[in-house]
Amino acid sequence: MDIQETTRTNTTCYHCGEDCDSQDIAIQDKIFCCEGCKVVFEILNQYDLCEYYQLNDKPGINQRIKVRQDKFAFLDDEKITQQLIQFRDEAHTHVTFYLPHIHCSSCLWLLENLHRLDPGVQRVSVNFARKEARIIFLQNKTSLRKVVEVLTAIGYEPYISLQDLQHKKPPVKRKLIYQLGVAGFCFGNIMLLSFPEYFSGKGHIDETMSRMFRYMNLVLSLPVFFFSAQVFFKSAWSGLKHKFLNIDVPIVLAIVVTFVRSVSDVLMGTGAGYFDSMTGIVFFMLIGRILQDKTYQGLSFDRDYTSYFPIAISVISEGKEVPTALPDIKTNDTLLIHNSELIPADGILIKGKALIDYSFVTGESLPVTKEIGEIIYAGGRQLEGNIEILTIKEVAQSYLTSLWNRDELKQEGEKHVSFVHLLGRNFTWLVLTIAAITATWWYFHDPAKIWPSVTAILIIACPCALLLAASFTNGHILRILSRHHLYLRNAQAIENLAAVDHIVFDKTGTLTSKTGSEVTYYGLPLTPYLETLVSSLATHSSHPLSKAVQQYCGKPTPHTVGDFKEFPGKGICGWVDGKFLRLGSAVFTGAGDNLVANGSKVFLTIDEELAGHFAIRSGYRTGIRQLLHQLKDQYTLTVLSGDNANEATSLRKIMGTNAVLRFEQQPQDKLEYILSLQTNGAKVLMIGDGLNDAGALKQSDIGISLTEDSNNFTPASDGILEARQLPLLQHYISLCQANKRIILISFVMSLLYNITGLFFAVQGLLSPLLAAILMPASSISIVLITYLLSEGAGKKLYSKSRQLLPDKNHVPG
Known part of the structure; x- marks a missing residue:
């Protein structure tokens, strides 16, 4: 009977893995800890989603706390939902929820199959790191309230508060501060109470007093072990449940072994134990954890709010x-x-x-x-x-x-993350292997050194600094680039920019300026009235040539433009005050290209009759000639232009004989040329103004869109650059190349730290407490080193910007 009772008590829930008090809540051979977990299983089973349980063992979240009925009735209020949703048209609604219960690959699979539970859901994209789900649903088939209730029913209740109306996340990590405070208080008092042990060899300490101090240290260690160290226990257990050996496993082993050994020593009266070391480990490791979390939060904050688009x-x-x-x-x-x-x-x-x-x-x-x-x-x-x-x-x-950061736009951005996680997992296995070998060695030579040496190894070899180096360096380089008005999509864009060997430029609006153009009109006289009509049409287009024509014709009067159309790479047309006007290329307007003029030509027809054309000579941007002269010796250069070849001679002089010049290129022609370069193994950087270059920008290894005085941001690009900063292009590339060197330096220094620490730890020459102090110190030193090296590289960029753009306002270096 006792055996049967033991078996029943140890039964775990099929859904969440927690212990079941009884076997009364069951479906066939599956036992559940509560009705909530059973209901979730029934829902998944009804919709044929039980593959959820095959991806991970017992992946669910405990459902013992019931959600009250009509908890989400407030989502029926249009005023509230209007502030929560991010986009809505006649059919679709987009919303992003923070889901704190996301924890494993089964969660990702189930959420991405949410449409099988609610047919109104079109797509779910999960950001595992942020625990966010971006949901697109059809409002004629479902509602925001129903989507939230379905999520809650399967164990992923969204966190929704008034803060969400300002798109803020709930305050998190406050518990970590409390845990640090408790650990610091207990560690400090244990150190004070341990002074009798430190001086016990001199025979001045009463045995009764010493025993009392030991038990006081035991009591003080309990809140550290059971409260402050929870963050490490949960992380390690989460990894082990999903067969992933994360970097917290060695830390937990060190804490548990030290605590158990210390309790044993005190209760059996064989010594004072290592409570000072155990609490010191937790205290200093929490300092390192908070430092790491603050770093990641800071980088995320900068990307979300301060790296705004320069438009x-x-x-x-x-x-x-x-x-x-x-x-x-x-x-x-x-x-x-x-x-x-x-x-x-x-x-x-x-x-x-x-x-x-x-x-x-x-x-x-x-x-x-x-x-x-x-x-x-x-x-x-x-x-x-x-x-x-x-x-x-x-x-x-x-x-x-x-x-802008959406995963489906640029999938290669995950390569960097996976490399770091792989490094951390292999590093943990290596640490455990070294600890096992060291314990075996000292077992046969000096068993007294097994304890301090193994504990020190588990602590000193934590790869936190190793993993922090890349993230912090990438984030800081992104900030430096944004201070100099180059806004990159993500850290992968830094690596891609550093690796380019072929640079492709658009001409109009990129090499040439959108302002300060010299415009000459040839053809039938334009009366002031006709000029206002042309200006009214041209002002509807943001193309540089249209802007030049509009400036030539003067400020438009408030004429209504009807049936306006713009054809990329060809021209624009529309009805203005009863007249049909076309502005564009000779082919688009039906004009014969027999009028000779230097520069670009924009033809004008009025009611399908050729009136004349505007000859536009756009001046090159300040510093462009110097930039192209620098680049032509290091990179293969190409110019793709939709204009005619009138400026081919002047461009050839600037760019050299090896440059490729292609004119009268349509958007599809630009895209196909980029594809041909990549087929031949080139790493292509495409720079354009984002108007007719979207396909080429997206296809290139890294595409940068220039912005000047108009809102012409294109989502196809990987970066946005203020046009006046283009002469600094080579120095941006140099900074990205320096980024890789800084990461390698940080990695090497972190490895040297770990190797040196392990050298002393395996010999038993490094105490666990000293190892716990050195671990966060290494993280701080890595952050400081990467910061100084990054700032040094940033100072060089600032110095170059002062030389090349002396007449512009500059940000601090």
């Missing part, structure tokens, strides 16, 4: 267009969105005809028509003329950044 938008103020940086846009500002510009903030359409391309947000290329009074969400691109919107939210920068 401006026109705000209508007192009847004038005022270029305004995105962070300065406020609610109730009136924004002028030009044709092909990205909409940076949610707003209500108050003027113009909106034809919005939401492919960046939804992946669907079919444009959506919006009428005056309707909401237009951030992330769409206006396709038909100018519109004005009244902002109803601050710039949705956090959501735009999440789209």
